[in-house]
Amino acid sequence: MTEGSRQGNGDGFVERARRLVESTGYDPELAARVARDAQRVVAGELTEGEFGQRYHDAYLREFGRDDRPDAPDSNGHGDGDGARRSEQIQVISRRDALAALGGAAAGVLFLGELHRSGTFALTPGPAPAATGFVGAETEPVQLGMVIDLERCDGCLSCVDACRRENGLSDGVLWPYVFAYQEPDVDDTQFLFRVCQQCTNAPCLKVCPTTARHRRLSDGLVLTDYDECIGCRYCEVACPYGVNYFQWGEPSTYGGSYTGERRDARGVAVAGDPPRGVMGKCIYCPLWQHDPERRGTTACSVGCPMNVIHVGDMNDPDSEPNRYLAQRREENGGDLPTFRLLEDLGTEPNVIYIGTPPSSRAELVDGPIAYATWGAMDDRRAVLEGPSPWFERIGSQT
Amino acid sequence: MSIDDVIAPAPEQEATSPSADLAAAWNTAVLRPLGRPSRGYLITLGVAALGMLWFAHAWAFQLRHGLIVTGLSDWGTGRGVPWGLYIGSFIWWVGIAHGGIVVSASVRLFGAHKLKPVARLAELLTLAALANAGLYIIIHLGRPDRVVTSILPHLPTTIRSSPLAWDVTVVTLYFILTGTYLALTIRRDLAEVRERLPRAFDPLYRVILVGYRREERLKVERMAWWLALGVIVLAPLFLHGGVIPWLFALLPGTPAWYGPVQGPQFLAAALTSAMGSVTILAWVFRRLFRWERLIDDRVFESLARWTGLFALLYLWLQLQQIITGAAMAPEVAGAGAHAKLVSPVFWTAMVLLAVTVAHSGIQSLSPRLFSVRRTAAVAVLPVVAILIDKTLFVVQGTMDPAFGLYHGMGTSYFPSWVELSSVIGAFSIVVLFFLAAMKAVPMIELEEAE
Numbered sequence: 001m002t003e004g005s006r007q008g009n010g011d012g013f014v015e016r017a018r019r020l021v022e023s024t025g026y027d028p029e030l031a032a033r034v035a036r037d038a039q040r041v042v043a044g045e046l047t048e049g050e051f052g053q054r055y056h057d058a059y060l061r062e063f064g065r066d067d068r069p070d071a072p073d074s075n076g077h078g079d080g081d082g083a084r085r086s087e088q089i090q091v092i093s094r095r096d097a098l099a100a101l102g103g104a105a106a107g108v109l110f111l112g113e114l115h116r117s118g119t120f121a122l123t124p125g126p127a128p129a130a131t132g133f134v135g136a137e138t139e140p141v142q143l144g145m146v147i148d149l150e151r152c153d154g155c156l157s158c159v160d161a162c163r164r165e166n167g168l169s170d171g172v173l174w175p176y177v178f179a180y181q182e183p184d185v186d187d188t189q190f191l192f193r194v195c196q197q198c199t200n201a202p203c204l205k206v207c208p209t210t211a212r213h214r215r216l217s218d219g220l221v222l223t224d225y226d227e228c229i230g231c232r233y234c235e236v237a238c239p240y241g242v243n244y245f246q247w248g249e250p251s252t253y254g255g256s257y258t259g260e261r262r263d264a265r266g267v268a269v270a271g272d273p274p275r276g277v278m279g280k281c282i283y284c285p286l287w288q289h290d291p292e293r294r295g296t297t298a299c300s301v302g303c304p305m306n307v308i309h310v311g312d313m314n315d316p317d318s319e320p321n322r323y324l325a326q327r328r329e330e331n332g333g334d335l336p337t338f339r340l341l342e343d344l345g346t347e348p349n350v351i352y353i354g355t356p357p358s359s360r361a362e363l364v365d366g367p368i369a370y371a372t373w374g375a376m377d378d379r380r381a382v383l384e385g386p387s388p389w390f391e392r393i394g395s396q397t
Numbered sequence: 398m399s400i401d402d403v404i405a406p407a408p409e410q411e412a413t414s415p416s417a418d419l420a421a422a423w424n425t426a427v428l429r430p431l432g433r434p435s436r437g438y439l440i441t442l443g444v445a446a447l448g449m450l451w452f453a454h455a456w457a458f459q460l461r462h463g464l465i466v467t468g469l470s471d472w473g474t475g476r477g478v479p480w481g482l483y484i485g486s487f488i489w490w491v492g493i494a495h496g497g498i499v500v501s502a503s504v505r506l507f508g509a510h511k512l513k514p515v516a517r518l519a520e521l522l523t524l525a526a527l528a529n530a531g532l533y534i535i536i537h538l539g540r541p542d543r544v545v546t547s548i549l550p551h552l553p554t555t556i557r558s559s560p561l562a563w564d565v566t567v568v569t570l571y572f573i574l575t576g577t578y579l580a581l582t583i584r585r586d587l588a589e590v591r592e593r594l595p596r597a598f599d600p601l602y603r604v605i606l607v608g609y610r611r612e613e614r615l616k617v618e619r620m621a622w623w624l625a626l627g628v629i630v631l632a633p634l635f636l637h638g639g640v641i642p643w644l645f646a647l648l649p650g651t652p653a654w655y656g657p658v659q660g661p662q663f664l665a666a667a668l669t670s671a672m673g674s675v676t677i678l679a680w681v682f683r684r685l686f687r688w689e690r691l692i693d694d695r696v697f698e699s700l701a702r703w704t705g706l707f708a709l710l711y712l713w714l715q716l717q718q719i720i721t722g723a724a725m726a727p728e729v730a731g732a733g734a735h736a737k738l739v740s741p742v743f744w745t746a747m748v749l750l751a752v753t754v755a756h757s758g759i760q761s762l763s764p765r766l767f768s769v770r771r772t773a774a775v776a777v778l779p780v781v782a783i784l785i786d787k788t789l790f791v792v793q794g795t796m797d798p799a800f801g802l803y804h805g806m807g808t809s810y811f812p813s814w815v816e817l818s819s820v821i822g823a824f825s826i827v828v829l830f831f832l833a834a835m836k837a838v839p840m841i842e843l844e845e846a847e
């Protein structure tokens with residue numbers, strides 16, 4: 001079934017747009033044309049870029065402005081409105097736009113409806129191209145990783161680099177390295193666990209506030225620290241266990257982040273989260289604005305074994321994809337790869353080179369302890385909290 | 398009975414009206430609690446107020462230091478659980494809130510007039526229990542101050558995919574429907590005995606009775622009937638048989654939660670604890686105000702049977718889960734079932750429920766063994782069992798995740814004093830609510846003379 005047919009009655013849809021706009025005094029014919037082309041975008045007959053360009057002048061004439069996410073920017077191309085924060089926020093913004101501009105923005109809203117039918121489907125979502133990345137002629141950018149487990153020696157340099165960069169509280173391990181053994185295999189094996197930047201992210205779906213969102217410019221799944229209510233639903237919904245809540249005042253248990261929190265959109269997403277909100281591995285989101293550091297993360301830079309390769313998973317020419325191709329070639333075209341818990345339908349954007357741990361894998365001590373780096377891997381030990389007065393009285397007597 | 402009788406019952410067909418004398422005697426008895434507070438009343442008030450103050454103090458401690466003062470931690474490498482007693486209690490209170498509608502619907506929609514004397518008690522319990530459920534959501538949050546500013550503006554978006562957004566919506570709707578239902582039915586009673594009510598609450602009565610006219614009765618009856626119908630559809634199918642279990646049942650990363658049986662099982666748990674709670678409440682009021690003739694033995698016979706039946710249903714659904722999880726399920730999916738089987742907490746809850754079922758069964762088969770006092774005592778068991786079982790359920794989800802490597806981490810959880818204090822606090826709130834309500838409104842629907 002195509003996206004277009006999911007909407008059903010196409011002519012009725014255009015007619016609805018026309019009627020809706022008619023009542024506002026704006027041009028109903030424009031609305032009908034926009035609605036028709038919105039359907040063509042979803043059917044794949046028209047790119048979002050073309051769509052954005054096609055009505056730009058008409059919108060300016062009719063409304064004096066063009067706030068659509070697809071609209072060309074002042075240079076006439078690109079990801080129109082940088083302030084569009086996420087898949088979810090985008091929907092709200094369109095609603096706001098409708099209210100502000102009058103009914104003729106209905107075309108935009110209808111395009112949003114079509115997008116959302118894919119974006120918020122409860123079944124695994126559509127291909128990344130249909131998930132709301134707008135304005136791009138090609139596939140949207142989706143940062144992810146290629147992890148070469150065959151090179152990992154469990155040194156935990158990645159963990160240390162991340163803790164330093166993000167000033168993480170004790171026991172918070174955004175990247176974590178499992179050391180495990182398979183029966184009948186002598187060598188200790190490693191699994192580097194980070195946020196999988198899922199295309200069909202459960203954490204993003206369950207969030208009751210849209211604090212957990214996807215940044216449109218690079219597909220990163222992030223948490224808006226100003227919006228999160230700390231319900232921890234994302235944490236229980238994520239099958240990978242990458243979320244770490246800020247249970248107390250970070251400074252009382254080792255949190256030391258003092259750097260910039262806001263990314264280019266002005267959304268607070270970086271560093272160890274403040275008290276009462278959720279944090280997780282974020283792929284160093286401020287680095288991705290920086291031409292010098294784009295496509296790297298603290299852990300990838302900190303890894304001495306060249307295990308971690310960060311980049312656009314949708315671009316065949318990106319560094320991780322080139323690395324994958326090269327490794328495959330080295331291996332005679334046959335390279336064992338996997339995605340973690342892929343059968344859960346999360347569509348993770350991290351590809352591992354190596355074999356996944358079997359159900360009989362057993363955890364073992366790695367060659368380097370977390371304590372060696374000044375880290376700790378049992379968070380309960382620091383989550384004691386202060387003693388209440390009655391306990392203090394009890395201990396004094 | 399024709400279909401017309403079901404769809405639009407005329408109120409005069411609904412209840413058989415007693416004679417004027419009987420009605421007057423009944424109403425005098427019903428108004429008994431409205432007098433001056435007794436010593437026992439004041440002592441209970443004091444104890445409940447202390448309980449609530451203790452909880453307020455514990456919550457203040459949590460607000461000051463953060464959720465670090467709970468026994469919670471992150472799951473996975475955090476070796477704890479992010480959801481614990483708060484969420485377990487939340488589920489429990491929403492479940493208890495089903496008592497009101499089950500009893501009211503039985504009376505109003507299905508003609509079970511036997512239960513009419515406890516209908517209002519049950520409806521009031523629904524309101525208090527829902528308020529507690531809402532309170533637990535707030536206590537559970539890391540940033541409770543943002544609950545309005547972060548949730549409401551995004552509801553049109555989040556309602557598409559977030560079960561928590563569904564949940565907030567349905568609980569609010571249920572609260573409003575039950576409140577409206579209660580207000581409508583109380584209105585008539587208040588108007589009837591207005592001159593016998595305490596003057597102190599006059600402002601309250603004026604609000605409830607605004608615009609009251611005697612002729613509205615027929616209309617109000619019909620409105621109450623439709624409201625009852627609306628809630629009986631909403632609550633079982635979409636609250637405890639819907640959004641509350643869906644909070645968990647939709648997440649494949651937590652096999653102990655995932656799956657379609659959670660809906661029916663949550664509903665069975667809700668009904669069990671709700672009927673148990675109504676039994677306890679009915680017994681307390683009957684004893685306090687010598688209401689043996691108002692809330693007669695048949696009420697308890699009926700409540701005990703329903704409690705036993707729902708507990709049996711719950712055990713049976715639990716069995717379904719254990720059997721499918723333990724027999725041939727994939728390793729990951731079976732982990733939850735195996736963890737239950739070795740948990741003493743789980744078996745404690747199951748034994749309590751089994752005793753409830755056995756008691757109800759024996760008593761039904763052999764009526765001479767019937768005892769009101771024992772029925773009330775046994776009713777405590779399923780109520781406690783469901784709290785234990787639901788908290789265990791919440792905890793086990795993230796203890797046995799689909800991500801197998803975490804299984805070797807050694808997860809543990811025990812609620813802290815702050816979390817345990819919340820249980821005392823929530824219970825005290827219900828007691829205080831009833832202490833206030835019994836001085837202001839009739840706790841049993843008044844009878845009308847012919």
